[in-house]
Amino acid sequence: MTISEEITSPLIDQSKQVQVNASSSNKPDSNELELLNSSVEQVSLTVPITDDPTLPAVTFRMWVLGILACMILSFLNQFFWYRREPLSISSISAQIAVVPIGHLMAAVLTRRVFFQGSKWEFSLNSGPFNVKEHVLITILANSGADSVYAIHVVTAVKVFYKKNLNFGVALIVVVTTQILGFGWAGIFRRYLVEPAAMWWPQNLVQVSLFRALHDKEERPKEGLTRNQFFIMSFICSFAYYIFPGYLFPMLSSISWLCWVFPDSILAHQLGSGLKGLGIGAIGLDWSSISSYIKSPFASPWFATANIGAGFFLVMYVITPITYWLNIYNAKTFPIFSDGLFTSSGQKYNITAIVDQNFHIDLDAYNREGRLYISTFFAITYALSFACLTATIVHVFIFHGSDLWQQSKSALNEKKVDVHTKLMQRYKQVPEWWFISILLLNIVATIFACEYYKDQLQLPWWGVLLACGLAFSFTLPIGVITATTNQTPGLNVITEYIIGYIYPGYPVANMCFKVYGYISMKQGITFLQDFKLGHYMKIPPRTMFMAQLVGTMVSAMAHLLTAWWLMDTIPDICDRAVLPSGSPWTCPGDHVFYDASVIWGLIGPRRIFGDLGYYSAINWFFLIGAMAPILVWIASKCFPSQGWIKFISMPVLLSATINMPPATAVNYTSWLLIGFLSGFVAYRYYRNWWSRHNYVLSGALDAGLAFMAVLLYLCLDMQHVSLDWWGNHPDGCPLASCPTANGIVVKGCPNYETHI
Template sequence: MEESTSQITTPLIQKDGNDDGPSSSTAGNILSEDPLEMESSPIEQVALTVPVTDDPSLPVLTFRMWVLGTFSCILLSFLNQFFWYRKEPLSITSISAQIAVVPLGHLMASTITKRVFFKGSRWEFTLNPGPFNTKEHVLITIFANSGAGTVYAIHIVTAVKIFYKKTMTFFVAFLVVLTTQVLGFGWAGIFRRYLVEPAAMWWPYNLVQVSLFRALHEKEVRLKGGLTRTQFFLIAFLCSFAYYVFPGYLFPMLTSLSWICWIFPHSILAQQLGSGLYGMGLGAVGIDWSTISSYLGSPLASPWFATANVAVGFVIVMYVVTPTAYWLNVYKAKTFPIFSDELFTASGQEYNISSIINSNFQLDIEAYDREGPLYLSTFFAMTYGIGFAALTATIVHVSLFHGREIWQLSKSAFQDKKMDVHTRLMSKYNQVPEWWFASILVANIAVTLLACWYYNYQLQLPWWGVLLACAIAFIFTLPIGIITATTNQTPGLNVITEYIMGYIYPGYPVANMCFKVYGYISMSQAITFLQDFKLGHYMKIPPRTMFMAQVVGTLIAAVVYLGTAWWLMDSIPNICETALLSSNSPWTCPGDHVFYDASVIWGLIGPRRIFGDLGMYSKVNWFFLGGAIAPALIWMAHKSFPKQEWIRLINMPVLLGATGQMPPATAVNFTSWIIIGFISGFVVYRYRRDWWQRHNYVLSGALDAGLAFMGVLLYLCLGLEDISLSWWGSNLDGCPLATCPTAKGIVVEGCPVF
């Protein structure tokens, strides 16, 4: 590992009664501890990336941090919700803000007055405590991270207002968004000692940001003929920024180069096999970073064993299970497209959902009997089965492979235990009291219960549904957190929450959606908060300060996300309604379509009429058993052949849950992600370790930032004016026959009839 010129020492920090760290009398006294304690992390990637340093004298809660953090959170919240409704969602990560605020921070440090206000009093403060530093930069990034990604609860609002065309007031929508976002703090507080403090819980994605912080703040000695990390970042950023003009505007086909379709332009079979967006994606590749990272995250941040598990799972589902079921015509598979998230009638036509809803916004059973059963495409049905398997595999895998570790952590939670260097450094700071988290949890559940009782005509969710959803989130946060913290892949609870509520309370689509969001997203938010806590852990941010930034950022993001979505739904004609939009309209809302379909399947119609004794997909439930057996077989193989370390690297929850993002993710997203993950995680990491150490995570951040800035620029300059190009390179896939059925006598517009 090549050292920078920054000081690499482990400080001895004395602490008084202050909340956030050492007293001012000891600030800046950075002394070496016992040399025996100068060890690094036992995780090699962490040891290569995270410095074992801390400077407790650095100011954190500065005026710059509040201004830039709030601005970053608002901007990212607006942009991510704005782009979420588009055909190719553009996810702007906190890395973009992490880069953009650096010159602004230095500018504020050089221009704002250094005057000390109320000098000598307890209220003494200054707007400019000195140079822009790493710790306030980290806290700004935590703020920004609150606005990254999406707010899942807004799917409920979109489904009710756009697809079901029912009423939901802004205040009720805000209550749902706010409570689902904040509920995760409770679970995060309960499980942080298991998922943040242990060195084995290393959260791979955080290393991208740690590497980037070092590149932006540390001064390096430039190697002869080489580049510093900052220079490398700037070059990669400019290349990414300039290149995205091609897939983003000039040559959209780079999103999915499905070359098999070009060779066989009149063959349905060839296009089913070769289409990257509407088929199996055989040979399809996307030369576009948004294609590669939009659903699975950065492949550069994924450990190779996790990438390999995803690759194997994808191959099994996409190239073994799906085609076998399709060509054997299981569940009338040939009547429908091989890959689609639409809902169909027995004759292959789109199902008219509005015809089976009564005036009380419930299932009209007589109308459903007249319309006939609802059918799914082969792939859609198989992915639900795989979701069942991934759920039981998660429980069994964590019990077998991490059960002893969890038990030991539980026993030692209130005792002195061996800590790695980062946990020991963080122990110098005052921790967030448990009652803070408990208070938020209790208050949030109380508000949720009150909202669901008082506004039951809009939300449909009974009080016991809230408590059951909380119980599910509590049970699964730890096992799913362990998987995320070690593999960078997060299995979802969306399927099991839908399944449970659909059986208990069928015919109520909004109740099902709310139950899913409270059960699934509160867990997902807890994972996000824990990941941020680990980032602060690596960068030595006082825990109470970190907690404050997370709470404020979450509240700001909830308001901005909902406000943006509400504005778009009111201002864009026919948004999300693909049948009414023009063919080149970007406002097709792919993620919201899948969410709406799920609400129909699990909430309106109910699993009993689809996957139960009244439905035709009942055999899919056997996947639950298969998922429970699979990790047990791997565990027994590991015990039988303990010297074969590769066996332990088989992670069945990740393998089985590999296709959990499909749909709306497509085959080309996976094929491109796997290729880049192999090159980075296996080839470069194994044969060019020095280059990987210096540049891998920096490259990931640069690619994200370049794409985000060019994407926003293209929209502001061209999208707002509706300036578009129309030529053969504008066709995203070039496989028009990939969605055609192959059963005899099925008539679908634009497709040949067999």
């Protein structure tokens, strides 16, 4: 079974594909291009099979608009990341906004050629605003749209641990973790960009939008062009977001079960979309739908179904059973929480167990007692263990032969699709460029960790070990991302490894995680951008340059924004001190900080090892390894049951990997939209889906982003707010209350009288 056979159904007849010599320089005619079209139907329906190599890509407009978009998106995404409902403004917003500006610059800028006849010759106006420079602007904007994970380290040290971290040291960590991924991307390009089966579903949203904005299209009878549909959807999204964004925030999580039983802890636990199981809860807010799992419109149906199965299994089978059987004293703690607790359900005093050298004080830890987490939090860690081994085994048994063949045929003849054929006319990026950047960053990281060891705590061998992990997992996780639009994470296994080897040092644990996990994730982000350039026929060297510049600009802008917010907002992230209703609660940073305590400060041996309370969850490493094997056996034993081959255990087991900070309502609403798009529309309204599905996703993103920024500038900055019952999301205040006898927590009633 090939990769493409596994991930799509139905497929274009593969007998129509022809085998071409990879080194051939003959220009294919239109009939050959049709024959070479992608075997992935979503791609063949969305991506154009033409190219105009005469279009200028690197222009003055591209640099100005691209860098400006990167800086603005970096500022906005970092700014909103600290808020209670983190808003992720995608590059699609910039993709839309720069179009009229690009056309305006093409109309008004002088076309004078400076330094004519020399190698420095350039012009401010290269002619009409074209799609290739638009793609490069979007690539630069993409750098600002992605979060800079290393900022979590800065926030944890400065805000939560309240320790010193120099700006220069923070900048080195942020830049090196972002750039390190170039090395992994360069090494694995041939496996994750060139093959047609590696189709990167998320890119099809932007490809559709580029076509809507640049293709000349006749309006179909009784229908709309892509551009008209986008404009209408954008206006509706923009206008609607004023309700969940300001007038009626409860639309983000409508938990009607809590309204029916306002005094029942059990009903609140079951019905809360933000702090409970989310039964019946739904969010009518695009930001809550797409904030953690990306757009449901971009997810193939088989991946959506796997996520739905995983979510149902965890939230409605495993969690209720473990909670009501009181496994790990589950009833002593909230049913859904990322908090750290004492044995009596109270908040754990972390500062009491940290000594003056920023190391664990074991005597103080013994006095304070063992640290506990909610049973749901323990389950998410167990599933992270299972996901890791499942990813390795799944890729080996389902894709191993394909990857081996690609390795052997890298320099020989191989099947290519139209997009790879067209890209062969451009100069490729030499692999030594990537290797040089990789080695330079490793050396710089080792130097920083050794020279600033008192602040970063990570020894030189820890850097090399982290890089080894990133290298080992980029390919298997890249295959999962490129075919399902979901990215299993390495964050837990990196914490686990360094926590065992080097316990008691929280900053070392965090740094190891960002170098081992984020450099891999950045590599996958670069590969996804390379595939976007591949689809849009952007010269690879030009793509490389835009990505490198965008990453540097984004790293600096994110760090400056975060540093400014931490210095100017009183008590940022401190939920116990912040005034009621304050948006600066930092949900993602809380989870990151909690993880640094569990894995770094206290260490996995005292939590999940022989000295810990949760040691049994280590069996999930074995469970994860066995799961794909069972699927493979079932597919061989029951070949007539075609649906079995679409079961992806890495996706299923990692379905709830974003929880917390993601909540139940983020999933219930996402799954509903994913079903309507990936199953109903794709199967029964194929023509509408091919024209409008990805365009609708982009329009919803853009409309929400523009209204969110407008609301902040016009209302939030002026401290204009509403205070009524619809202004309180969820409306389930009892969902976080414990239900064990004798456990008293501030703000919670006695459970026995409030069942």
